[in-house]
Amino acid sequence: MAKPRWADGPWSLIETPSKTKDMSQHGAIFIANEMACTHNCIIRGMNSIYLQAEYVQKPEDIADFLIFVRSWASWVSDHHILEEGTMFPGFEEVARTPGLLGDNVEQHHAFQPQLKTLLAYSTDTKPDKYVAETIRKTIEEMAPSFHQHLSDEINSLLSLQSYNGQALLKVYKRAVAEATKQDKHAVPPLVLGLRDVTYEGGSRWPALPPLSEWIVHYVFGRRYSGAWRFLPCDTWGKPRALAFGPKSEEGTTV
Structure with missing residues (x-):
């Protein structure tokens, strides 16, 4: 029987720094590892949307799916706003190097139009007007630069090991505290x-x-x-088969 399709593709997950590094050695390693875990959640979300979009057909399922897409796109958008407004400027202040993470901010601009399209489409579209190919094509346009950015940013954060680790952690924790103010009915269940x-x-x-x-x-x-x-997982982080997709003879999502 074919292997069940799951959210670790078509866009690949990122290896976390903790696999090869000791996170206690420097605050930058800890931050990079936390960000890699966040980015893998983002990638699983994008994969889950892409894989299931064309198989959602009933109006009630489409309505729920659009909420799922909207929640993901809104969370990702807020994540990058927080980076640009709080986290990256704070890191640059610790490093005393304005623009140190400017390349990462510049990368945001490459995929921002498609992210906005997904957010607007999932917010404004009624179930009877839903076209799966619109979502899939938007993701296909966004994914190359988006996935590259999510990977590159981890290396950028690891490069901060020459600066004050405790000061970097202070900035990071302040940004995390700000992130907890997001919609509790959407972001925690999603993440x-x-x-x-x-x-x-x-x-x-x-x-x-x-x-x-x-x-x-x-x-x-x-x-x-x-x-x-x-x-792709339950609230406790346990992987499960995607709810929508082509069915095998046994009824398993493949």
Whole structure:
């Protein structure tokens, strides 16, 4: 039987620095590892959208799928706004080098038009007007520069090891605190379902207070619960077959 299709392709995941480096050696390594985990969530989301888009056909399924796409596009957009407005300027201040991460900001401009298109389409489209190919073509146009950026940024962060690690961590934690202000009914359920705790042999990213996953699943996740069907993992980060796709004779998504 064919191997089940899943969210680790068609665009590949990023190797996390923790696979080869000791995160306790420098704050920049820890930050790069955290960002790699975030970027892998972003890639799994893009893959999940791309793979399932053409198989969603019922109006109620399309409505939920559009919420899923909108939540992902909004989260990614906010992530880059936070980088440009808070995180990167803070890192450059620690390094006393304005424009140090300018190439990473410039890369944002290459895929920003398609990201805005996805956000607008998923926000404004009614189920009866849904065209899967619009989403798939937009992702195909965006993915090359987008995926390259997500990979390059990890190397840029690792290059900060010559600067004050504790000061860099302070900036990073401030940005993370700002990120927690995003829509709790959309972002936490989305992110927890895009992580894979089995990746590279096991990962507990992100570090969460006790009972957080239960609160996200049973409280915050309820408002858009139909949209989370399209996630590649459950709230606890356990991989599962994608909900929509071509079916084998046994009924397994392949």
